[in-house]
Amino acid sequence: MAIVIGLTGSIATGKSTIAQLFIEAHIPVVDADQIAREIVEPGKKAYYDIITTFGDKILVADGTINRKQLAKLIFNNQESRAALNEIVHPIIFDELKMRKEQLVKKHHPIVVLDIPLLFESKLTHLVDCVVVAYTTPDNQLARLMARDQIDEQAARKRINAQLSIDQKKAWADYIIDNNGTKLATKKQFDLLLALLLP
Ligand SMILES: CC(C)(COP(=O)(O)OP(=O)(O)OC[C@H]1O[C@@H](n2cnc3c(N)ncnc32)[C@H](O)[C@@H]1O)[C@@H](O)C(=O)NCCC(=O)NCCS
């Protein structure tokens, strides 16, 4: 029976960086952000629901959703965020469950679900244990501003749309401290894998 790991953290604390290490170790990863992108492609139900709710000003010239614009809207306004979540979350969560079940059937020893909102959306029942990608709030802020090229005020709004990283750390079964170099993170990852692999 596969061990199902929930990989989480708060925005920009290193989930994707650690997910990549699982992939390099040939462990399958189901990526909730990737599912969120697929289900809003033109023609999908959520695509039309987003246009109905936010208007066609939310599209770019080629007809796809303007993700940058939608991010600005939802991280500046709680009602907009709730409206988007109501459209996309049920579809994302069904898809996560389906992909998990498909992978578990294939007898992988470990399956990873990379879910930023694992705790906020009360999805821990989907996993056997939770790994939190941790950085201090200061590192989180600096990395988010650098990666997304946004100012401190915009970065803080994005951070405040989720539970704090310290809260998630307190609820973790395993913590990977991602404050140091990527090599330091890889060393912790290798130890964790040795512990979890049968
Ligand atoms: C707002 C959107 C269009 C911005 O797209 P963009 O390509 O710029 O960012 P990306 O999807 O890579 O998300 C980056 C990070 O933002 C955070 N985030 C995304 N959506 C949310 C949300 N609704 N609430 C809180 N944090 C969120 C997550 O930490 C995520 O890893 C996109 O994030 C989205 O569709 N969000 C709604 C779906 C969702 O909740 N995704 C999170 C996984 S369940």
Ligand SMILES: Nc1ncnc2c1ncn2[C@@H]1O[C@H](COP(=O)(O)OP(=O)(O)OP(=O)(O)O)[C@@H](O)[C@H]1O
């Ligand atoms: N150990 C590290 N040292 C330096 N930079 C890092 C380290 N780990 C991650 N980063 C950088 O920090 C940023 C955030 O990392 P990453 O994208 O993995 O976070 P995330 O949790 O997946 O973010 P999101 O919630 O937005 O999906 C990226 O630019 C990444 O390259």
